[in-house]
Amino acid sequence: MQNSNPFHLAIPVTSLELSRQFYGELMGCAQGRSSEQWIDWDFFGHQLVTHLVAEMPSAPQHNAVDNHAVPVPHFGVVLDWQCWQQLADKLSEEKVDFVIEPYIRFVGQPGEQATMFLCDPCGNALEFKAFKDLNQLFAK
Structure with missing residues (x-):
């Protein structure tokens, strides 16, 4: 999913090889520039x-949040509903150890996601979310 206003985020890791396995192989992120000290994804x-x-x-x-222990700090992205479901299915099939397993929160409320x-x-804690109606992203 491409975004016309991408963000830039730098995070610490203790192993670039583990980063390649997680972000490259598991998450399917394309690797960009790199050095012996960092990798762009x-x-x-x-x-x-x-x-x-x-x-x-x-x-x-x-x-x-919604009766779950949300890790702070965390970062992540808002995906479209189908991409989120495909990622949730893939991570579940890979038996990823979720901090909070995939679910729908705020059911029937503004901001349902x-x-x-x-x-x-x-x-590093990551959150992936999706909205059936993206207009609900900032709903009160």
Whole structure:
């Protein structure tokens, strides 16, 4: 899914090889430029850069949202409904250890959405979400 206004995000990782396996092989992100210290990824139309660090910052904290412990900080993307479902199915088939398994939250409320959370091998928390009606993205 391409976006006309892509974001750029740089995250720490302790292994570029694990980044290649997770972002490249599992998530299917195309690899861009790289060096011995970092790799650029096409992260669903956005630029994600994994930067090699000696150790990770502290583990995410958690906030309660819809009776789930949401990891903070986290990052991710809003996908269209079909892409989200395909990704959820693929990750489930690969037996990914979800932080929060794929489900629909805020059912029947403004902002109803499909969501799932997982961590990359270095502990960065990711959220993938989708809306049947994208106009609900900022609904109150």
